[in-house]
Amino acid sequence: MKQKSITILLLLFFILLQIPVFSQSKNSTSAVNYSVEKKTEDLLAAMTLEEKIGQMTQICFSTITLDGTKNLDLNVDLVRKAILEYHVGSFLSGTGSKEKWIKFITDVQRIAIEETRLSIPLLIGIDHIHGANYVDNATYFPHNLTLSCSFDTSVISNAALVTAIETAPLGLIWNFAPVLDVGMNPYWPRLYETFGEDPIVCAKMGKAFINRYQNCNSIQPVKLSACAKHFIGYSNPKSGWDRTPAEISRQKLYEDYVPPFRYAIDNGVKSVMINSGEVNGIPAHRSKFLLDTVLRQKLGFTGVVITDIKDVLKIVEMHAGAHNEKEATLAAINAGIDMNMVCNTYNFCQIMKELVAEGKIPEKRIDASVRRILRMKYELGLFKNPYPIPEKASHTGSEKHLKAAQHAAENSIVLLKNNGVLPLTSKQQKIAVTGFAANSKKMLNGAWTLEWLGAEEERHPKNMQTLYSAMKNEFPDKTIKWVKTPDADNKNALIDFTKQLAQYDAIVLTVGEKPYSEFKGNINDLNLCPKQQKIAHAAMQCEKPLIVILIEGRPRLINNIVNQSDAVLFAGYPGVRGAEALVNILSGTVNPSGRLSFTYPKYPAHCVPYYHKHSDKYHPLFPFGYGLSYTNFTYSNLTLSDTVLLSADKTIIASVNVKNTGKNDGKETILWYISDKVGKITRPVKQLKHFEKITLKAGEEKTVFFRINPMETLSYPDQNGIPVIEKGGFTIQVENLQKSFNFK
Ligand code: BGC
DSSP states (O other): OOOOOOHHHHHHHHHHTTOOSSOOOTTSGGGOOHHHHHHHHHHHHHOOHHHHHHHTEEEEGGGSBSSSSSBOOBOHHHHHIIIIISOOOEEEOOBBOHHHHHHHHHHHHHHHHHSSSSOOOOEEEEOOSSBSTTBTTOOBOOOHHHHHTTOOHHHHHHHHHHHHHHHGGGTOOEEOOOBOOOOOOTTOTTGGGSOOSOHHHHHHHHHHHHHHHHSOGGGTTOOOBOEEEEETTTTOOTTSSTTOOBOOOHHHIIIIIHHHHHHHHHTTOOEEEEOSSEETTEEGGGOHIIIIIIIIIISOOOSEEEOOTTHHHHHHHTTOOSSSHHHHHHHHHHHTOOBEEEESOOHHHHHHHHHHHTTSSOHHHHHHHHHHHHHHHHHTTTTTOOSOOGGGGGGTTOHHHHHHHHHHHHHHOEEEEESSOOSOOTTOOEEEEEETTTTOSHHHHOSSBSBTTOOOGGGSOTTOOOHHHHHHHHOTTSEEEEEOOOOTTOHHHHHHHHHHHTTSSEEEEEEEOOOOOGGGGOOSOOBOOHHHHHHHHHHHTTOSOEEEEEEOSSOOBOHHHHHTOSEEEEOSSOOTTHHHHHHHHHHTSSOOOOOOSSOBOSBTTBOOOTTOBTTSOOOOSBOTTOOBOSSOEEEEEEEESOSEEOSTTOOEEEEEEEEEOSSSOEEEEEEEEEEESOOSSOOBSOEEEEEEEEEEOTTOEEEEEEEEOIIIIIOEEOTTSOEEOOSEEEEEEETTEEEEEEEO
């Protein structure tokens, strides 16, 4: 039996060792840049109240374009109204070629610099969430859910670097990425934007993105800001629908949702965007507990807090959490927002003035926000370099960058089933490629590509391959045919479809989901949509080797399809070079190495993450961490340097041998899990604590290590976020091996 919790002792221990329970962020006082502080204070002192409120206002570009869309044709009168009349300090969102971006941002910045009293440059925000996805012919990476299946932080870091190089020269300084919501609800329509269901995977992937994006030498003199979003609890709405209520106990919040944000803040992320939903009955935008107690005080965040789009107004209109916009604004300001993404109205500017005049918001509260915003502008070097730098914009969509996107996809795609049909051989001479995504670029790039819902086919890069065209390129000696899918409700057409497919030696069938964003992706049923099921069923009738490729943003249920197919690959939305990556895996040029960063459920009503509680059951179709290879790996000799930990400052080193026992070179992800055998706050059956991906040649063996550090690996937060380690037994597990040890 466990002895009683030693929380207090531990706290004393951390205090003595001066280990903060919540570590301080890099952007806290120790890292203060005095020249930035001085300039910020001087500027702040020179500003009028209206100018300050303008700095707290962010407007959508669609509000100042000629046709009111995201297309980059400026309506100069409207820009002047925003900047000169309302002193707006920030804009967001648009879409177009790099040339258009450069001209547009130069023109807008020029008005702010040359026509205003204080020449404060604008902060321009963009959602470059999978590469420079709002720039024509740029490099579109796989979406995050796919990327996280690589279990390789260097893949994320490269994606961040390429995105930074393609984004910075256009004057797009502020990226609303990465999404750090933990994707544990497969219904949630933004699952594909997350790094999967595990808090530590999300945390480490997010950290890799932020570190590279914000500290990228190759884009100097420009500096960029990432934005950790959406703080917090957005990803697990009870109904599964976007922006609907979440109920999350405080203990769960600290244990499962906070870690990615903690890593982001400890690594100096400059901004945080707030969750549009409500958590435990309080819209996050007006939650003093979330925005102040957790974000500012416990996590020590000192950067800029921005609302999500129109979300102060949504407190009234969506949540019925305030009577009117004025009340909502006061609540959001009191909770701690710095900038309001109002998008298309200037009401906020007027309301803020009134609230100050009525004495409800002291001007020093406004100063605190404006100080953070100006500081960010100085830190990013915007005052010195406010304009785009066209001569640096020559790398957009370069072959080098596209190769990085391909490498990312090749390392991320997961082989879920293979009865030996893959890699393809000379036996399959005639291959049919079919299904909804067989000959489409849009389906591979997914949403948030040139348009919020994904641009129409013609706008995707000319030189981008579809699965069909990439198959033809890769297999010039085979007959590759694109077989169009019939009307799924026409029985005769389906029979013909089956007959047509029966003429081939193998069928490559794409199934999944067309691109969607946010609420547009709400579903009532996790099963694959009926039309796609009918198409898949017809394909299965042809009794030929069937290779299924899942192009989808979340795990739609596919039990029958998996049973009746010969191979299954999960590709998610694999991006601009997704087709080449898939085809290289089909041909065996690339040995697949992705592992699921989420649980693939079997039942629509039983979706639990792998770190469920003991009283729950885990019956997935494919578990978290699952993924096959064209080679085999065996694990042996799991060893612990000790089986007893006498205090929290001691560590145990675990090691294990991993051998490639197959005939092909390959990559293996080593997943280290810890189980705390008994807990007063019940513990998950196991939790991933460390992961590492290694390359092993055929026949090669390596020893890999993991240091068990009690603070990081054995403690868990209580309902106040205070770490607890309970004395007693723990188990470490890696692949099929496990060992026990004790914390005394
Ligand atoms: C999304 C955010 C995004 C913002 C700006 C919102 O609808 O929730 O993730 O950053 O729009 O485009």
